[in-house]
Amino acid sequence: MSTANTETMAGLRKPAPADAGLHELIRERWSPRAFSGAPVPRALLDSLVEAARWAPSCMNEQPWSFVLADRYADPEGYARLESALMEGNRVWAGRAPVLGIVVARLAFTRDGAPNRWALYDTGQAVAQLALQAVAAGLRVHQMGGFDADKARRLLGIPEGYEPVAALAVGYPGDARELSPELLARELAPRQRRPAGEWVHGSRWGGAWAPAAGGAVSET
Template sequence: MEKPADNQYPIHELIKQRWSPLAFNIRPIEPEKIASLLEAARWAASCFNEQPWFFIVATQDNSQEYEKLLSCLVEANQQWAKDAPLLIFSVAKLSFERNNKPNRHALHDVGLAVGNLTLQAQSLGLFVHQMGGFDMERTRTLYNIPQDYEPVAAIAVGYPGNISQLGEDLQDRELSPRSRKPLPDFVFHNTWNQSYF
C-alpha cells in the first residue's frame, strides 16, 4: 500500500513516499539493514556535536527482549506494533557531556537522528512508525535509564504488511488520507503569524 504525499512543491521521493503504517510484515529485517539504520542515525547533526541520542533495540528473534520492549507500549499500540520485527526506544541525554549544563536541544537532536534513520529505512524498503504512546516510568525502570536521560519515542520498523491483518478500526485509520497543514499556517516572516507565503 502506498500513501504518497500530496505536496505543493517538489520534495525528494523518499520524503514523498514516507508514511507511518500500522500493518507490518513479521518478516525479519536483515542485520546489516538494522546496522544501516543506526549508522544513518549516528551521522545526524547535533548541537556542539554532542550526539545526545541513545537507542534501545529489540528484534522478534529474541522473544524475551522483544516482549520486554513491547510491554512498555500502551495497549492500543501493542495491538499493531507486535507484528513489527524491530522495536526501538530513542533516548535523549538531557545535559552536555562537556560541562554538564542542560542541553535544551537534546530532544531536537534525537528527532533529527530518528529522521535520518527513517529516511534510511525508506530507502531500504522499510517503514517506520514512531509512537508517543508508551509508559515512560515503566521504560525507565525496566531499562535502568539514568535520571539525566529521557525516553523520547517508541519506534516500530519493518516491511509493509497487509491491511487485512488489522482490526476494522485500525484499517480505517490505515486507509485514511494523509494531511498536513498548509505552509502559510506555520511559516512566518517579519512578525509572528504573518505568513511568508
C-alpha cells in the same frame, strides 16, 4: 472493498499528496500500522543506525541513544520493549520485527549544563533513521504512546536520560490483517496544515510570500 484496493493492501503505499519537487524518500515515508513479520537483515538495521548517527546536533553532542530489540535475535528483549507500549499501539506494533525506544541525554557531556536541544537533536536522529528506512524498503512508526517509567525500569535507562519515543520498524504488511478500526485509520488520507499557517515572513505573523529569486517580502 474494491479489488483494486485489496490488491494494494499488501504493502499499502500512502505517498504524501505533496507538491512536485518533494523528494521521493520524504513523499513515501509514512507511519503504517500494518507490518509484515518478515525479519529485517542486520545489515539494514545497521544502516538505519548509521543514518541516525550522522544527524546534526547542538555542539555535536549526539544526545540520542536507542534501545533496539529484534524479535528474532532477542525475543526476551523484544517482549520487554513490547510490554512498555500502550495497549493501543501494542496491538499493531507487536507485529513489527523490531521495536525500539529512543532516549535523550538531557545534559551536555562536557559540563553537565542542561541541553535544551537534546529532544530536538534526538528527533532529528530518528527523522534520518526513518528516511533511511524508506530507502531500504522498510517503514518506521514512531510512538509517544508508551510507558516511559516502565521503559526506564525494564530497560535500565539511567537518571539524566529521558525515554522520548518508541519505534516500530519493519517491512510494510497487509492492511487487511488489521482490525476494522485500525484499517480505517490506515486508509485515511494523509493531511497536513498548509505551510501558510506556520511559515512566517520576517516576523511572527508576517506573510510568507516568496518573490522572484525566493526572497521573503516585508509585511
